[in-house]
Amino acid sequence: MRPTQALRGGGGDAPLGRYGKYLGHWGHFGSYKQRGIITYAMSPNRQNPFAGAAHDAVFNTWRRFSKQVLYVAPPLVFFYYAMSWATDRNHYLNSKEGRKEYADSE
Incomplete structure (x- = not known):
């Protein structure tokens, strides 16, 4: 059985690459x-x-916070007040006064 071209190595029988280009010596392929x-x-x-x-952490945090605060704060404030209103309304409707006020609507 004949060894492959790469295993023969040495001078004129140096390995050829995929496109017939010289690959170089061992370690410099x-x-x-x-x-x-x-x-x-x-x-x-x-x-x-x-x-x-520490200096970079403070100023980088401030820079990132100031760029994102206007995207996060308004919806957060809106939904906080909406949830607060809904909680207060639920407590009122389940109190004596709320049941008395809306007793005829059922």
């Missing part, structure tokens, strides 16, 4: 080795992950 890429990093013990967290 798909392209040539890249050059000119510069990365910067900072040591983890030099970072302060919570720098300004």
Whole structure:
């Protein structure tokens, strides 16, 4: 049995990709080795992950609250007063005075 082309490896028998393109050496599949890429990093013990967290939390919360309050507050106030009126009306209709007032309507 003959091994597949990828298992043969080496020089001229390098693996070809789906479209007959050279895949590259092991560890660098798909392209040539890249050059000119510069990365910067900072040591983890030099970072302060919570720098300004309390300040940002206060002002970010205020910003989000002020953007949404006009969408939430008017319906909330309306339905609170509607529920309050309905509760008071129910208590009145189930009291002596309410039963006496609406006794003939049944």
